[in-house]
Amino acid sequence: MATTRRHFLATAGAGMAAPLMAQSSGTKRGTNDQVHIALIGAGGQGMGDCAASQRVGGVKLVAVADVYQGRLERSRELWGKDVFISRDYREVLARPDVDAVIIGTPDHWHQRISIDAMKAGKDVYCEKPMVQRLEMGAAVIEAQKSTGRIFQVGSQRVSSIVYLKARELYRAGAIGELNMIEAWWDRNSAIGAWEYSIPPDATPENIDWDRFLGSAPKHEFDPVRLFRWRNYRDYGTGVAGDLFVHLFSGMHMITGALGPRRVYASGGLRFWKDGRDVPDVFYGLYDYEAREGSHPAFNLALRVNFVDGGDENSGFRFVGSEGILSVEDGLKLQKTPREREPGYTIDTFSEAVQREFLAGYREKYPKREPTLDSMRPAEAEAFQAPDGYDDHFHHHQNFIAAVRSRKPVVEDATFGFRAAGPALLSNVSYFERRICPWDPETMKA
Numbered sequence: 001m002a003t004t005r006r007h008f009l010a011t012a013g014a015g016m017a018a019p020l021m022a023q024s025s026g027t028k029r030g031t032n033d034q035v036h037i038a039l040i041g042a043g044g045q046g047m048g049d050c051a052a053s054q055r056v057g058g059v060k061l062v063a064v065a066d067v068y069q070g071r072l073e074r075s076r077e078l079w080g081k082d083v084f085i086s087r088d089y090r091e092v093l094a095r096p097d098v099d100a101v102i103i104g105t106p107d108h109w110h111q112r113i114s115i116d117a118m119k120a121g122k123d124v125y126c127e128k129p130m131v132q133r134l135e136m137g138a139a140v141i142e143a144q145k146s147t148g149r150i151f152q153v154g155s156q157r158v159s160s161i162v163y164l165k166a167r168e169l170y171r172a173g174a175i176g177e178l179n180m181i182e183a184w185w186d187r188n189s190a191i192g193a194w195e196y197s198i199p200p201d202a203t204p205e206n207i208d209w210d211r212f213l214g215s216a217p218k219h220e221f222d223p224v225r226l227f228r229w230r231n232y233r234d235y236g237t238g239v240a241g242d243l244f245v246h247l248f249s250g251m252h253m254i255t256g257a258l259g260p261r262r263v264y265a266s267g268g269l270r271f272w273k274d275g276r277d278v279p280d281v282f283y284g285l286y287d288y289e290a291r292e293g294s295h296p297a298f299n300l301a302l303r304v305n306f307v308d309g310g311d312e313n314s315g316f317r318f319v320g321s322e323g324i325l326s327v328e329d330g331l332k333l334q335k336t337p338r339e340r341e342p343g344y345t346i347d348t349f350s351e352a353v354q355r356e357f358l359a360g361y362r363e364k365y366p367k368r369e370p371t372l373d374s375m376r377p378a379e380a381e382a383f384q385a386p387d388g389y390d391d392h393f394h395h396h397q398n399f400i401a402a403v404r405s406r407k408p409v410v411e412d413a414t415f416g417f418r419a420a421g422p423a424l425l426s427n428v429s430y431f432e433r434r435i436c437p438w439d440p441e442t443m444k445a
């Protein structure tokens, strides 16, 4: 394939007509056919995505776009001088040698670049959350439908074998009737709280500041806002968009749930008062109604704490009438059958009444002493992914397989928005101090 740089901007102005000419065919390929990828947004996650994608086999990086020159140079250090680089992602989309793009930009660019990429005939692996604001979701779903491109959101739990095992157990009725899910993501470090390093060469010459801002409100040059964009609502989505979205994706995959009916969030900025305008302690409560064939009505409680004073960890508890499924690095199923006898609390009754009660009780439950231990033997089972297993790599394998086969992926735009929607609505609830309704079918607030 040709790798000539096309200066479509010089000839095509600001419109997106030129990339549309660069349509790749979208036809089915063999399992070993080479796939050429491009990276748009070459920061921490984008570079990790790119490395994982190239480990899949038959995948080659041909182009990188980023608004910071240092990351373009770093891309060439890592992946070779032949990689085409540009500060303008549209130059990457205009290249006919690009089959698929990985989008690792800040959240406020996800929707625009995803749609432009699909319209330019590229398949898309877009990092979570799929969109930055609720009103942005429908257009991505529509673009996926109208272009027929493969579009996968980057919440890797959806491909994890641990989560697949959890889904199998859940669907087989291992915990009985689900009534509640809890999940948490606690951190206790500066990096965990998004205090990322600012490079010493972060100058206006090395950064295309206006292209970073995009549709965000105008702001004077300030590298902190670029390198720590998560801390600002103009570009990021707070802890809900950043971390709850992973929890929604994994949980929806396991249960088959489409989303909650009501959303309530609370929290505050308790510790990291570094100029950020988003909370560092955050709770979300979500009411799920029953969904035929998937789950009964249940409550979901999510938590992020960036100042937890203990170990960093994250996990799930799926609580049902017959047991609890815990999902962390591995999976633990604890089954506790329901009591077979009701037990009794009679010592406040007179002795005569106690004797009468006991006689009646033993007549009904003759053989067993009603001790908790004897009645409720707990069984536990554990599952662990094999050493070296990496769900992030697995997620990229699934994406590249879909690019080759043209078979749809699980975490497509609709799935992605069903996870992003309630996460983003949590921010609305928090900042507007209200309970927010959500329609999980139509994905409308």
Ligand SMILES: NC(=O)c1ccc[n+]([C@@H]2O[C@H](COP(=O)([O-])OP(=O)(O)OC[C@H]3O[C@@H](n4cnc5c(N)ncnc54)[C@H](O)[C@@H]3O)[C@@H](O)[C@H]2O)c1
Residues within 6 Å of the ligand: 040, 041, 042, 043, 044, 045, 046, 065, 066, 067, 068, 071, 087, 089, 103, 104, 105, 106, 107, 109, 127, 128, 129, 154, 155, 156, 211, 212, 214, 226, 227, 229, 242
């Ligand atoms: N799946 C996961 O587990 C996971 C983990 C971390 C981050 N993420 C997601 O990945 C995305 C990137 O996060 P990150 O931690 O890598 O951030 P980052 O700041 O390290 O990287 C973002 C990069 O995008 C560049 N950029 C900004 N505007 C751009 C534009 N208009 N065009 C091209 N490049 C532009 C920045 O210069 C930067 O290099 C986020 O959406 C985040 O939510 C996902």
